[in-house]
Amino acid sequence: MQIDYQYYASNIENIISEDFIKIRQAHQMCEILKLAHLSAKQFARIFNIVKEYFDQNDIISMLKCSNVDFKKDKDNYTVIKCISEILEIKPLKDMLPKFTGDFHVDDILHDSSRSHSAQSRNFDSSQIFKQVYQDLEKAAADNDKKTIEEIVKNNSWRITHDQETNCILYAAYKGNLKLVTMLQECGADPCSKNDEDITILHYFCHRGSKEGDEFALQFIDINATTKSSKRTPLHIAALGNHGRLCTFLCNQKFIRKNVKDSEHLTPLGLARKEGKTNAIVALIDCSCI
DSSP states (O other), X not given: OOOOHHHHHXXXXXXXXXXXXXTSOHHHHHHHHHXXXXXXXXXXXXXHHHHHHSOHHHHHHHHHHOEEEOOSTXXXXXXXXXXXXXXXXXXXXXXXXXXXXXXXXXXXXXXOSSOSSSOEEEOOHHHHHHHHHHHHHHHHHTTOHHHHHHHHHTTGGGOOOGGGOOXXXXXXXXXXXXXHHHHXXXXXXXXXXXXXXXXXXXXXXXXXXXXXXXXXXXXXXXXXXXTTTOOOHHHHHHHTTOHHHHHHHHTSTTOOTTOOXXXXXXXXXXXXXXXXXXXXXXXXXTTOO
């Protein structure tokens, strides 16, 4: 007898039971989930049963077929927490690359034109990252420390996008010192690095944020170099033509002002090459060569 997948998908609330799910084959569950539009609670209920009767490969296949209607701010946490628990791997950063072959972490700068309110979205890592980061930004703006604590507790802040840049790093890249500070206070690692060894200090230098640098220097070596370009925070400040920030960095204890990058350029040499006049004046005044 042929299974009417559309019927089951349309009546998903009535079939979420252990008796129904345990006798299904993985491909049958996938077909149902492809057609169904789940609430976050339905998603959690289904997969809390699924984890008892299917292996991880089957579970991942079902996850990739699932569509969730994110209607409330907390819906994404329900889904993320559920996945973290059913796969018994807390850091979603580690889980997603290993098990989601064609889940691609897109650059968050390219936002979807679709609304984030009540639309049905395929479950993938780019959507998770965007959703988590947007909610972190909103929580910081609203002084909602409880939400940030929950995200940190669930390790959702570790989700990454381009070059393994997690949420605290991305907040620094965006120049959002308030969010970086709140994440750190709630337990996120301020010493995080991406694949290029870029830290929050490098990103705040890129932004020209003296306040951000003051915060980051509590945790990051002032001479920390990036992996490929071998650039220090002072290189980054010089490249951004942030003269005052160059002066601030040069006045810090233990600063090495004349480190050469992968092109054998000191911060002053880089500023001269790129024509960064404000940085050139500041670095010369600080006796850089």
